[in-house]
Amino acid sequence: MSLLRKLQFKFVQSILEINERLFFQKKIRRLVKSILPENVEVIFDIGANRGQSIFLFKKWFPKAKLYSFEPNPKLFFQLKKKYKKNSKIQLYELALSDENGTKIFNENLFHSSSTLENVNPDSVYLKKKAKLLGVSPEKLILKSYPVKIKPLSMVIDELKLNKVDFIKIDVEGHELKCLDGLFRNLKAEVKCIQVEINSNDLYGKKKGSNEIFDLMNKNGFKNYKIIKHGFGNFSDVVFWKSFSL
Numbered sequence: 067m068s069l070l071r072k073l074q075f076k077f078v079q080s081i082l083e084i085n086e087r088l089f090f091q092k093k094i095r096r097l098v099k100s101i102l103p104e105n106v107e108v109i110f111d112i113g114a115n116r117g118q119s120i121f122l123f124k125k126w127f128p129k130a131k132l133y134s135f136e137p138n139p140k141l142f143f144q145l146k147k148k149y150k151k152n153s154k155i156q157l158y159e160l161a162l163s164d165e166n167g168t169k170i171f172n173e174n175l176f177h178s179s180s181t182l183e184n185v186n187p188d189s190v191y192l193k194k195k196a197k198l199l200g201v202s203p204e205k206l207i208l209k210s211y212p213v214k215i216k217p218l219s220m221v222i223d224e225l226k227l228n229k230v231d232f233i234k235i236d237v238e239g240h241e242l243k244c245l246d247g248l249f250r251n252l253k254a255e256v257k258c259i260q261v262e263i264n265s266n267d268l269y270g271k272k273k274g275s276n277e278i279f280d281l282m283n284k285n286g287f288k289n290y291k292i293i294k295h296g297f298g299n300f301s302d303v304v305f306w307k308s309f310s311l
Contacts, residue, residue: 098304099126101304102258107231108133108229108232109131109133110132110233110234112135114145117148123234127232131154138171142159159213160215161237162215162216162217163244163247165217168215172184173207173209175206178236179206179238179268181269183239185268186268189203217248220247220251228255229257231258239268242281245281258307260305264299278303286307287305289308291304
């Protein structure tokens with residue numbers, strides 16, 4: 067990538083992150099803090115990316131133990147280096163899905179758009195994103211490679227946890243399978259789950275948000291609130307049990 071392209075990419079990324087901080091993150095914080103008690107003990111961050119959520123969770127719930135998952139080896143290395151001395155943050159080079167094994171991971175130029183899902187080459191959203199960066203759509207996918215995957219319920223069992231206060235899931239179109247892997251053999255109590263839902267055409271097989279809502283309702287998460295991101299057709303939905311705002 068040329069120097070001009072790198073500068074353009076960093077500028078776009080900075081604008082998006084500022085937008086998120088000013089609008090989206092404040093709304094999420096207000097809602098989550100109203101649902102959960104101050105003494106939150108266990109948080110799962112699924113799709114850590116560059117550690118944006120780790121930074122927030124450390125501020126919101128400084129006493130909590132944070133289990134964070136990122137399958138991109140480069141990003142995982144950076145996170146490991148940054149947080150190696152923090153005993154309250156446990157990092158895993160792992161993707162969460164509905165089975166135990168390996169799956170092909172598609173690494174995107176925008177790391178936050180990397181995914182286990184098949185990318186639709188005819189996606190209007192993909193073309194818009196490529197145009198914004200001044201590259202061809204096919205250059206947005208840097209490379210594809212196998213990564214380790216596990217169901218979240220298996221990870222929780224291995225950690226011998228009987229309670230999880232909060233789970234954040236941002237896995238670029240793979241949210242339904244991640245939730246399937248959580249609920250299939252879940253023994254622990256989970257209080258609150260934040261899930262990203264998007265309505266763009268980026269993935270080869272589009273996952274309907276209705277399936278996610280049905281699954282959450284079936285598993286007792288009957289309360290929810292939708293919070294839209296400041297850009298694109300993206301929203302996060304915060305689900306929780308037995309609580310009235």
